Amino acid sequence: MTISRRVLALAGGVGGAKLVAGLAALLGEQLTVLVNTGDDFEHLGLHVSPDLDTVVYTLAGIANPATGWAIVDETWTFMDQIERLGGPTWFRLGDRDLATHIVRTERLRRGDTLSAITADICRAFNLGPTVLPMTDDPVRTIIHSGEETIAFQDYFVRQKCAPPVSALSFAGAAAARVNPRLDGLQRDDPPLAIILCPSNPWLSVAPILAVPGVRSRLKELGAPIIAVSPIVGGRAIKGPTAKIMGELGLEPSATTVAQHYAGLIDALIIDDADAASADAIAALGIAVRTAQTVMRTMADRVALARACLDFAGVLANRTA
Amino acid sequence: MTISRRVLALAGGVGGAKLVAGLAALLGEQLTVLVNTGDDFEHLGLHVSPDLDTVVYTLAGIANPATGWAIVDETWTFMDQIERLGGPTWFRLGDRDLATHIVRTERLRRGDTLSAITADICRAFNLGPTVLPMTDDPVRTIIHSGEETIAFQDYFVRQKCAPPVSALSFAGAAAARVNPRLDGLQRDDPPLAIILCPSNPWLSVAPILAVPGVRSRLKELGAPIIAVSPIVGGRAIKGPTAKIMGELGLEPSATTVAQHYAGLIDALIIDDADAASADAIAALGIAVRTAQTVMRTMADRVALARACLDFAGVLANRTA
Numbered sequence: 001m002t003i004s005r006r007v008l009a010l011a012g013g014v015g016g017a018k019l020v021a022g023l024a025a026l027l028g029e030q031l032t033v034l035v036n037t038g039d040d041f042e043h044l045g046l047h048v049s050p051d052l053d054t055v056v057y058t059l060a061g062i063a064n065p066a067t068g069w070a071i072v073d074e075t076w077t078f079m080d081q082i083e084r085l086g087g088p089t090w091f092r093l094g095d096r097d098l099a100t101h102i103v104r105t106e107r108l109r110r111g112d113t114l115s116a117i118t119a120d121i122c123r124a125f126n127l128g129p130t131v132l133p134m135t136d137d138p139v140r141t142i143i144h145s146g147e148e149t150i151a152f153q154d155y156f157v158r159q160k161c162a163p164p165v166s167a168l169s170f171a172g173a174a175a176a177r178v179n180p181r182l183d184g185l186q187r188d189d190p191p192l193a194i195i196l197c198p199s200n201p202w203l204s205v206a207p208i209l210a211v212p213g214v215r216s217r218l219k220e221l222g223a224p225i226i227a228v229s230p231i232v233g234g235r236a237i238k239g240p241t242a243k244i245m246g247e248l249g250l251e252p253s254a255t256t257v258a259q260h261y262a263g264l265i266d267a268l269i270i271d272d273a274d275a276a277s278a279d280a281i282a283a284l285g286i287a288v289r290t291a292q293t294v295m296r297t298m299a300d301r302v303a304l305a306r307a308c309l310d311f312a313g314v315l316a317n318r319t320a
Numbered sequence: 321m322t323i324s325r326r327v328l329a330l331a332g333g334v335g336g337a338k339l340v341a342g343l344a345a346l347l348g349e350q351l352t353v354l355v356n357t358g359d360d361f362e363h364l365g366l367h368v369s370p371d372l373d374t375v376v377y378t379l380a381g382i383a384n385p386a387t388g389w390a391i392v393d394e395t396w397t398f399m400d401q402i403e404r405l406g407g408p409t410w411f412r413l414g415d416r417d418l419a420t421h422i423v424r425t426e427r428l429r430r431g432d433t434l435s436a437i438t439a440d441i442c443r444a445f446n447l448g449p450t451v452l453p454m455t456d457d458p459v460r461t462i463i464h465s466g467e468e469t470i471a472f473q474d475y476f477v478r479q480k481c482a483p484p485v486s487a488l489s490f491a492g493a494a495a496a497r498v499n500p501r502l503d504g505l506q507r508d509d510p511p512l513a514i515i516l517c518p519s520n521p522w523l524s525v526a527p528i529l530a531v532p533g534v535r536s537r538l539k540e541l542g543a544p545i546i547a548v549s550p551i552v553g554g555r556a557i558k559g560p561t562a563k564i565m566g567e568l569g570l571e572p573s574a575t576t577v578a579q580h581y582a583g584l585i586d587a588l589i590i591d592d593a594d595a596a597s598a599d600a601i602a603a604l605g606i607a608v609r610t611a612q613t614v615m616r617t618m619a620d621r622v623a624l625a626r627a628c629l630d631f632a633g634v635l636a637n638r639t640a
Contacts (some may be wrong), residue, residue: 045426077395081419085444095415099401106365124405 005030005192007309008185008221012036012204013051014068015230015238016197017058019308022301023195024059024129026309031129032185036199037114038134038141038170038207041153043091044082046101047108050153051204052118052133053100060125068238071096090158115179130181134208137176141207142169152203161240164247168202173210182217193312194218196227198293200241201260202248215264224266224315226308228293229254232271237294255280262286267315269293269307287315325350325512327629328505328541332356332524333371334388335550335558336517337378339628342621343515344379344449346629351449352505354534356519357434358461358490358527361473363411364402366421367428370473371524372438372453373420380445388558391416410478435499450501454528457496461527462489472523481560484567488522493530502537513632514538516547518613520561521580522568535584544586544635546628548613549574552591557614575600582606587635589613589627607635 007027011020011034023031036051050069057063057071064070074094083089093101100121107117113136122131141152145163155163185191199205209215218225234252236242242252250256254270258281261268267287270277271294281288291307292300327347331340332355343351356371370389377383377391384390394414403409413421420441427437433456442451461472465483475483505511519525529535538545554572556562562572570576574590578601581588587607590597591614601608611627612620 044422045429046422075395075397075415077415078398078418078422081416082423085419085423085441087419087423095395095397095418096401098398098415098418099405099407102364102366102398103402103405103407109365121405 006185006189007031007193007195007312008191008218008223009033009195009197010035010199010205010208011051011055011197012199013039013054016051016199016204017055017063017068018295018301019195019197019228019304020055020129021058021298022295022303022305023308024127025298025302026305028128029130032181032191033129033131034134034179034182034208035131036134036204036207038139038173038210039152039156039204040138041140041151043093043153044087045105046093046098047105048091048093048101048153049104049114049118049133052114052131053097055131056100056118056121056125056127059122059127059129059131062125070094091153115181132179132181134214135176135179135211137172139173139176139207139211140171141203142171144169156203156240161243165244166247168206170207170210173207174212176211178211178213178217182214186217186221190221191223192316193223193309194221194225195308195312196225196261196265198228198230198237200230200236200239200244201227201257202241202244203239209264218264224312225264226267226269226311226315227257227261227265228269228304228308229257229271229274231257231274232293233273253277258284258286258288267311269304269311287311326505326509327351327513327515327632328511328538328543329353329515329517330355330519330525330528331371331375331517332519333359333374336371336519336524337375337383337388338615338621339515339517339548339624340375340449341378341618342615342623342625343628344447345618345622346625348448349450352501352511353449353451354454354499354502354528355451356524356527357453357455358459358493358530359472359476359524360458361460361471363473364407364413365425366413366418367425368411368413368421368473369424369434369438369453372434372451373417375451376420376438376441376445376447379442379447379449379451382445390414411473435501452499452501454534455496455499455531457492459493459496459527459531460491461523462491464489476523476560481563485564486567488526490527490530493527494532496531498531498533498537502534506537506541510541511543512636513543513629514541514545515628515632516545516581516585518548518550518557520550520556520559520564521547521577522561522564523559529584538584544632545584546587546589546631546635547577547581547585548589548624548628549577549591549594551577551594552613553593573597578604578606578608587631589624589631607631 143155144167463475464487574594
């Protein structure tokens with residue numbers, strides 16, 4: 001199969017980046033990735049964009065395979081010294097990773113956009129795909145835990161997702177403008193498919209969809225919208241997705257993911273282990289296929305990417 | 321000899337820091353160092369204070385003995401990545417050193433003073449001496465080379481002191497307020513001696529003396545002011561001092577250093593190699609002694625420090 005049409009993927013961090021890597025292996029420059037920036041925060045005066053960096057480092061082949069985030073063969077001399085100086089050590093910035101944050105922070109202060117900076121970083125790594133922050137405006141994911149509000153990285157890294165989540169909000173989202181490249185995509189190169197990667201739908205994909213105009217633009221692109229469920233056999237492959245679903249009063253299942261995305265997606269790919277949920281999902285008017293969604297190897301990533309694109313081809317023919 | 325009285329040293333970078341280390345070995349907490357910040361600059365969005373850091377790292381025992389500046393056993397992963405990202409590499413920031421710049425920059429942006437930040441860094445390193453930036457206000461040393469004006473680090477590091485110096489100026493100095501601790505020193509603990517370390521008189525000591533009120537306050541402290549000549553046998557031990565003197569139309573000699581400081585200093589320590597200049601210097605009304613001023617070992621540093629303090633004791637008795 002040769003792909004000659006553009007594909008748009010929406011992704012958060014580690015889980016999403018794995019499928020993005022598989023898609024990139026098949027699509028190269030035909031892939032555009034719209035990435036969550038709700039996790040962005042300022043730390044030690046530096047603008048850190050964890051999801052953008054995870055996607056870029058994964059595509060550059062320098063992500064640490066053991067963690068999914070951070071850079072392989074990273075050194076930690078800076079953090080040792082920060083500790084000696086009595087600075088905060090709960091969020092660990094590697095020496096190599098620091099270069100990204102420092103270059104980005106300086107350019108943001110000079111007035112460059114996050115999009116322009118990200119494009120230059122991708123160019124430095126010779127990436128084929130286009131990586132777009134969802135917006136150039138500040139959006140911050142906020143965790144509500146009862147009466148308490150917690151900034152995302154504080155919740156996710158410092159508190160290791162321990163506080164029970166009662167609600168989520170995305171500060172700044174209402175005023176944020178969607179990445180203008182999304183409009184260019186529609187005009188110049190309407191995609192074959194839109195793929196919601198298996199990132200946490202509540203923490204990682206929701207901020208992207210909370211930017212005004214994203215949902216309508218995705219619909220207007222006219223391509224089938226396919227999500228990949230991050231829930232396998234009632235559990236999250238990684239991270240707090242299932243825990244949060246339970247705390248929000250939702251059953252952790254592929255069907256719940258389908259219900260969450262209903263109205264937006266045309267299709268859902270669920271894991272082979274969840275085949276029994278296929279009928280319930282189809283009853284929501286969502287086309288469904290099963291696949292091996294747990295990606296342990298690069299071959300797994302490419303196979304799942306191929307399953308997404310095959311499914312998109314079928315769906316596109318069906319509506320054509 | 322037990323020193324129970326405070327000593328104030330004025331210092332720039334590497335040469336000055338060596339004598340500061342010798343003084344610290346004898347004086348411990350009784351030493352206060354007023355450090356040049358005219359070399360400070362912003363690089364990659366970070367506030368870098370090269371002379372302050374050289375003094376602090378030297379006192380902390382972590383300065384690289386091969387260079388005098390930078391940290392021993394430093395790693396350079398960050399710079400490798402900056403190069404990969406196409407960033408500037410002419411000013412090299414080590415991974416460990418970065419912690420200082422990042423902590424300082426963040427705190428300056430939050431409104432903390434350079435003095436307060438420096439005090440906390442000294443505390444983290446358990447330093448005995450007090451290290452004071454000459455001012456908390458921005459002063460920037462500017463090199464004039466014919467019609468051209470060059471920022472200090474551009475001249476010193478990027479252009480390796482190649483452009484001929486026709487004049488020097490200290491932008492911001494006229495509006496800068498001297499470090500308020502200097503007044504506290506006068507009130508609470510008048511020093512036994514004031515020592516102008518063998519830093520470049522034109523590049524490193526002049527910016528300190530250019531801050532309004534510094535000269536008069538030094539005089540008011542009532543202690544003998546002793547300089548150590550950075551010129552030995554007509555040459556600078558390190559750096560461009562002799563080259564700059566020549567370009568400014570001055571003969572590179574200990575006598576010229578004495579003429580430069582005349583009116584401020586009471587005494588000058590010159591190298592044994594320059595003993596022949598002693599009479600000419602004495603004729604300026606400046607007391608003079610010879611010593612071994614080239615500091616290759618820690619023992620050399622302590623010996624020169626002891627020579628300074630002995631001389632101060634003699635001078636103080638003479639005026640008492």
